[in-house]
Structures are given as C-alpha cells and as structure tokens.
Amino acid sequence: MNGTNITPSRGERWLDALAPAPAGAESGPVRARDADLDGEAARLIAVVPDPRNRFARATDNVVGLEQGWLLARAVRAVLDADRAADVKRPIVAIVDVKSQAYGRREELLGIHLACAAAVDAYASARLAGHPVIALIVGPAMSGAYLAHGYQANRIVALDAPGTAVHAMGKEAAARVTRRSVESLDSLGDTVLPMSYKMSAYAKLGLLHELIQGVDADAPSAGDIERVRASLGAAVKDARGGPPDLSSRLTSADAKRTRAASVEVRRRMRAQWDS
Amino acid sequence: MTTQESFLARHSFIEMTARERAHALLDAGTYRELLGPFDKLESPWLAMQSIVCQSDDGAVIARGSLGGEPAVIAAIEPAFQGGSIGEVSGAKIAAALELALGEIEAGHPIRPVILFETGGVRLQEANLGLAAIAEIQAAIVALRRHVPVVGVIGGMVGCFGGMSLAAALCTGLVMTRQARLGMNGPEVIEQEAGVAELDASDRRLIWSMIGGEERVAVGLADTLVEDDTAQVRDAVLAAFGRGVPAQHRSEDVDGFIERLARVNPDDIDPDTLRTLWTGAGGQNR
Amino acid sequence: MENMRYEYPAKRPVTRRAHVGVVGSGDLEVLLTPSPTANAEVVIRTSVDGYEHVWKSVLDRFFLRYDGAAKFELNDFGATPGVVMLRLSEAVEVSDASDASDSGDTR
Numbered sequence: 001m002n003g004t005n006i007t008p009s010r011g012e013r014w015l016d017a018l019a020p021a022p023a024g025a026e027s028g029p030v031r032a033r034d035a036d037l038d039g040e041a042a043r044l045i046a047v048v049p050d051p052r053n054r055f056a057r058a059t060d061n062v063v064g065l066e067q068g069w070l071l072a073r074a075v076r077a078v079l080d081a082d083r084a085a086d087v088k089r090p091i092v093a094i095v096d097v098k099s100q101a102y103g104r105r106e107e108l109l110g111i112h113l114a115c116a117a118a119v120d121a122y123a124s125a126r127l128a129g130h131p132v133i134a135l136i137v138g139p140a141m142s143g144a145y146l147a148h149g150y151q152a153n154r155i156v157a158l159d160a161p162g163t164a165v166h167a168m169g170k171e172a173a174a175r176v177t178r179r180s181v182e183s184l185d186s187l188g189d190t191v192l193p194m195s196y197k198m199s200a201y202a203k204l205g206l207l208h209e210l211i212q213g214v215d216a217d218a219p220s221a222g223d224i225e226r227v228r229a230s231l232g233a234a235v236k237d238a239r240g241g242p243p244d245l246s247s248r249l250t251s252a253d254a255k256r257t258r259a260a261s262v263e264v265r266r267r268m269r270a271q272w273d274s
Numbered sequence: 275m276t277t278q279e280s281f282l283a284r285h286s287f288i289e290m291t292a293r294e295r296a297h298a299l300l301d302a303g304t305y306r307e308l309l310g311p312f313d314k315l316e317s318p319w320l321a322m323q324s325i326v327c328q329s330d331d332g333a334v335i336a337r338g339s340l341g342g343e344p345a346v347i348a349a350i351e352p353a354f355q356g357g358s359i360g361e362v363s364g365a366k367i368a369a370a371l372e373l374a375l376g377e378i379e380a381g382h383p384i385r386p387v388i389l390f391e392t393g394g395v396r397l398q399e400a401n402l403g404l405a406a407i408a409e410i411q412a413a414i415v416a417l418r419r420h421v422p423v424v425g426v427i428g429g430m431v432g433c434f435g436g437m438s439l440a441a442a443l444c445t446g447l448v449m450t451r452q453a454r455l456g457m458n459g460p461e462v463i464e465q466e467a468g469v470a471e472l473d474a475s476d477r478r479l480i481w482s483m484i485g486g487e488e489r490v491a492v493g494l495a496d497t498l499v500e501d502d503t504a505q506v507r508d509a510v511l512a513a514f515g516r517g518v519p520a521q522h523r524s525e526d527v528d529g530f531i532e533r534l535a536r537v538n539p540d541d542i543d544p545d546t547l548r549t550l551w552t553g554a555g556g557q558n559r
Numbered sequence: 560m561e562n563m564r565y566e567y568p569a570k571r572p573v574t575r576r577a578h579v580g581v582v583g584s585g586d587l588e589v590l591l592t593p594s595p596t597a598n599a600e601v602v603i604r605t606s607v608d609g610y611e612h613v614w615k616s617v618l619d620r621f622f623l624r625y626d627g628a629a630k631f632e633l634n635d636f637g638a639t640p641g642v643v644m645l646r647l648s649e650a651v652e653v654s655d656a657s658d659a660s661d662s663g664d665t666r
Contacts (some may be wrong), residue, residue, distance in 0.1 A: 102466040112457040116442035264365035324560035353583030
C-alpha cells in the first residue's frame with residue numbers, strides 16, 4: 001500500500017495483487033517482495049512512484065538515479081542469497097515505467113550508469129540461472145525498460161489500455177519526426193516496430209505471452225490467478241532453455257518480422273572465419 | 275618532436291568515418307570487414323518511410339589483430355541517421371559480440387572493441403532498435419567476464435540513449451574531450467523539462483557536465499585522450515593490458531549508492547562533483 | 560525519395576570493386592562493381608526529389624571521361640553535383656588503382 005490518497009500505480013497494484021505486503025513499512029521507489037509462484041518462492045521487483053525522492057525529476061514511475069542503483073541492489077540481493085543454491089529462484093520485474101528520468105542532475109550524476117547497473121544485475125541473474133521474467137502491466141518505455149525488464153529470459157505482457165512498449169513517448173516522437181500524433185499512429189500500422197500497440201509489439205516475437213481480457217487497473221481474483229499461472233509457465237519455459245536471449249529470435253513471429261536480425265547472424269557466422 | 279611537428283603528425287580520429295576508424299585501430303594489414311557494403315544488408319524499414327538506406331546500415335564490423343591479438347571492432351557511423359541503432363546495425367553489433375563470446379568459449383582469445391558514435395535508438399525502427407540494444411547489452415555482460423570489452427567515444431555525436439548504457443557496461447571507456455556521454459541528449463532534456471532545467475544551446479555547460487574530461491575526472495570513464503588516432507589506439511591497448519577487473523564499474527552498487535548519498539541535489543555542479551567523486555570507479559589514466 | 564537508372568556505353572571491363580562515401584546530409588555513398596553487361600550502369604536512390612535533369616547532366620559529364628563497364632550504385636542524401644562528381648571520381652580511383660593495398664576496395 002502506498003500510504004497516500006493517490007490512486008496506486010499499476011506497478012503497485014500488481015505487486016499487491018501478486019505478493020502479500022510485508023510486515024514492515026516499505027519506502028522508496030523500488031519495492032521487492034516475495035511471492036509464491038507454482039509452489040516456489042519468487043522475488044518480485046517493481047518501480048513505483050516516489051513523491052519524496054531526493055531528485056525532483058524522478059518522483060513518478062520513472063527510472064532515475066536512485067531507481068537504477070536500487071534496482072541493481074534488489075536484484076543482486078537475490079543473486080547473493082541464492083549463490084550456493086542448486087535451484088535459483090525466479091525474479092519477476094513488474095514493469096510500469098513511463099521513461100527514464102529527464103534532468104540535468106540525472107545526466108551529471110550518471111543516470112546512464114545507474115540504469116546500466118540495473119541492466120547488469122538482471123543480466124547477471126539470468127546468466128547465473130535465475131529465471132528472470134518481465135511482466136508488463138503499464139508503459140515499458142525506452143531506457144527505463146532496458147534497465148527494468150528487457151534483460152528477462154521471458155517477457156509477459158497484459159494486453160490492456162495503458163500498456164505500451166516504445167523507444168520514445170508519442171508526443172515527443174511526433175515532435176522529432178515532425179508528424180502529428182495521428183499520423184504517427186497510422187505509420188505504426190505499416191511500420192510494425194513503430195507501433196504503440198501491444199498487439200503490434202507481440203508480432204515482433206519478443207513476448208512469451210500476451211495476456212488478454214485482464215483488467216489491468218482493477219484485476220479480479222480470476223485475473224490475478226491467470227497472470228500468476230502465466231508467470232509460472234514462463235518460469236518453466238525459461239528453465240528449459242539457455243540463459244541468453246536467443247529465444248527472442250526463434251518464434252514464428254520473430255522469423256517473420258525480425259528476419260533481418262536472423263539473417264545478419266547467419267551471414268556473419270558464415271563470414272566469421274576467413 | 276616540436277609542438278608544431280607533433281601537431282602536424284596528429285591524425286584526427288574524429289574526422290574519420292567509422293570504417294576509417296576501424297582500419298586505423300586494427301594492426302596494419304589485418305583488417306577484414308564482415309557484412310560490408312557489398313553484402314547489402316540494409317534496413318527493411320527505412321525505404322517504406324522514404325528514407326535512403328546506407329548499404330551497411332551504419333555499422334562497420336571488422337576482424338583483425340589489435341596489438342598482435344585477434345580482435346573484432348564494431349564501429350558506428352555517425353553520419354548516417356546520427357549513428358542511430360536500427361534493426362540491422364544493432365544486429366550486426368550484437369552478432370559480432372555473440373560470435374566473440376563463441377570464440378572465447380572455444381578457447382580462442384579475441385579482443386572486442388566498440389566505437390560508440392550514436393544518438394541511441396533509430397526512431398524510425400523504434401522497437402527493433404530498442405530490442406537490438408538490449409541484445410547488445412546482454413552480449414557485453416556475458417563477454418566481459420572473460421575479456422575486457424573496450425569502448426571508445428570519439429566524436430561530435432557522442433554516445434546517448436540506450437547505447438550509453440551499453441558504454442557504461444564496458445570494461446574500459448576511452449573518451450576524447452570532444453566526446454559526450456549521457457543518457458538523454460540536451461535537446462531532449464530541454465524539451466521534456468524546460469530550458470530552466472537545461473539550456474541545450476549552452477555548449478560550455480553541456481560539455482562541462484557530460485564531456486570526456488568531466489566524465490573521466492569523476493570516474494564515469496577511464497581514459498581521456500586528445501583527438502589523435504595514435505592516442506586512442508594506445509588507450510585501447512592499455513585497457514586490454516589491464517585485463518578483466520575484479521569488479522566492473524556497473525557492479526559497484528554499494529560504492530555508487532554511497533557516492534550518490536554524498537551529493538546534495540540542491541547544491542551540485544560539475545566542479546563540486548569532481549571534489550566529491552575523485553577517483554570514483556575508474557582508473558583515471 | 561526517387562529511384563533512377565542510367566546506362567552508358569563502355570569500352571573496357573572493370574575487375575576491382577570500390578566503395579566510398581556515407582549517406583549523410585549533403586553526401587552520398589557509391590558502390591562500384593563490375594557491370595553484369597558490357598555497358599556501364601548507374602542506379603540512384605536519392606532523398607531529394609525533382610532533380611533528375613541535374614543527375615543526368617552530372618552523369619553525362621562524368622561518362623565523357625570514364626569508359627569502364629562498371630555498375631555504380633548511389634545512395635544519396637542531398638549531395639551537390641560537385642560532391643557527386645567527387646565521390647564518383649574517388650570510387651573510380653580506387654577501382655582503377657593498379658597497386659593492391661590492404662584496404663582493398665573501400666575508402
């Protein structure tokens with residue numbers, strides 16, 4: 001619970017839905033809780049709004065300086081705890097991040113490194129054998145998504161209003177490309193990687209599952225169980241494959257829409273030895 | 275050498291194309307390009323947006339030797355679409371790093387170098403550029419356990435966006451004074467947060483914050499060089515010479531949380547940061 | 560964006576390929592390969608529309624001097640005729656170079 005009168009963010013809602021609130025008080029923009037997934041303990045990590053953040057440009061559901069380093073700390077805590085364990089517990093990144101933080105202090109103080117630290121931690125956990133799952137419940141944008149979610153073994157997303165994956169917010173992208181927002185929308189219908197729709201993102205072959213028919217803002221008990229089951233299935237699937245990101249190029253969708261990515265790898269391998 | 279002789283003997287790194295830079299860094303006579311212009315692996319997405327493709331999609335991948343050791347260089351061409359990462363250019367860089375990991379796993383040494391000159395994701399390919407950058411980052415983390423991954427940020431485009439995270443994952447980062455390293459470009463900050471937050475036209479301020487000299491001074495990059503190819507090459511070789519560290523900069527979580535705690539957000543500027551963070555997280559050579 | 564194609568007579572075969580330039584603002588890249596036919600061929604992709612007559616006159620001038628059976632592929636981002644001429648000449652210089660160098664076929 002967030003302790004204020006503001007509507008909980010998607011990230012907070014889904015963290016509450018999937019993991020019981022801890023006994024003590026939680027604070028700060030990064031929340032980590034234990035949850036049961038298919039009978040085993042998993043660590044769920046979410047980025048939530050932090051109105052009292054020391055950095056005024058990082059009070060929303062964004063990845064700023066503190067968020068980046070705290071994400072890294074949270075993930076590494078799991079890595080350290082399971083270092084000697086035979087079975088590494090799943091780590092679920094609950095993704096609801098509208099952007100990285102935009103600010104002069106952020107740039108001066110190395111937000112790029114703070115975000116890289118999160119990338120590093122998640123990638124290291126994956127390489128160590130933890131099944132890392134990203135659950136997209138809201139925006140998954142740009143550098144924030146790179147830091148929190150995109151290093152996952154498997155990505156699961158809710159197909160609901162308010163969830164989107166993209167490299168730049170629509171208004172900003174419209175400005176940069178000198179188009180109207182409407183024109184950008186229709187461009188996304190022809191140029192698949194530019195679309196803001198989750199259904200289009202799903203066609204890129206990067207998702208393990210697109211969950212439809214779930215109320216992302218007020219999930220029913222049934223909705224929550226469906227998502228929990230999807231996470232469990234994603235964990236199982238991740239454990240059945242290598243700890244790298246190669247699965248992102250193997251689906252039928254990927255072979256079609258990321259054909260060039262597959263072709264580059266095939267032809268570079270062929271040319272690699274002279 | 276007199277000052278004049280050394281000035282004339284300098285070969286600008288910045289003025290060279292990506293291809294020329296890769297050539298210049300590899301040992302003479304060893305350059306062999308992979309998926310070059312004649313292979314014509316171009317962007318599948320630009321023509322439908324009436325944008326002319328570059329035959330190598332703005333990324334040059336070359337194998338060769340570096341200091342006598344096998345090496346692979348990925349060099350981003352800044353002149354094409356601001357060095358932005360599209361599906362193909364991103365895949366070329368990721369593939370080179372993935373194949374380098376394969377070499378290491380097969381017991382063959384290889385030195386990976388990335389020449390960052392990029393604004394980040396190519397907006398016209400948005401989600402595929404972003405996905406490729408995630409794959410590049412994954413490859414760097416996997417590779418740098420075995421061998422240093424060395425990054426160079428040379429020129430006037432600098433290194434921004436998702437690729438700034440990739441640069442921060444590198445074992446060693448070489449920067450010129452002219453180079454900048456930041457997550458969001460100054461124009462984007464001004465756009466999103468207003469000109470009072472950051473005046474993107476204030477070049478002096480920008481460079482004082484995120485230019486090569488400041489980044490090295492506060493430990494966010496390792497080596498500052500002049501715009502001279504020989505110096506860049508020496509710095510890259512030195513980075514390989516130092517080997518894989520016990521802890522990479524991006525793994526020093528406690529260290530940087532502590533450093534961040536020293537900062538008063540209401541009273542921080544580039545000079546103050548140098549005092550607070552001297553020697554933080556870098557070799558400062 | 561426009562695509563154009565031109566053919567010019569050639570008198571000699573070309574064996575060595577060449578690549579010069581970048582598709583940057585005000586510039587172009589030129590890929591030169593041996594022509595599959597006995598003629599020289601020029602294929603242009605340009606970001607600037609409406610200059611077909613200018614391209615023709617630049618190429619007419621270029622092919623007054625150049626007689627190789629080469630295929631030229633130009634990816635242009637708004638280069639002036641002067642820059643186009645320069646890049647074509649650079650490509651030909653690499654292709655016609657008699658000494659072998661380690662850089663092979665690119666500049």
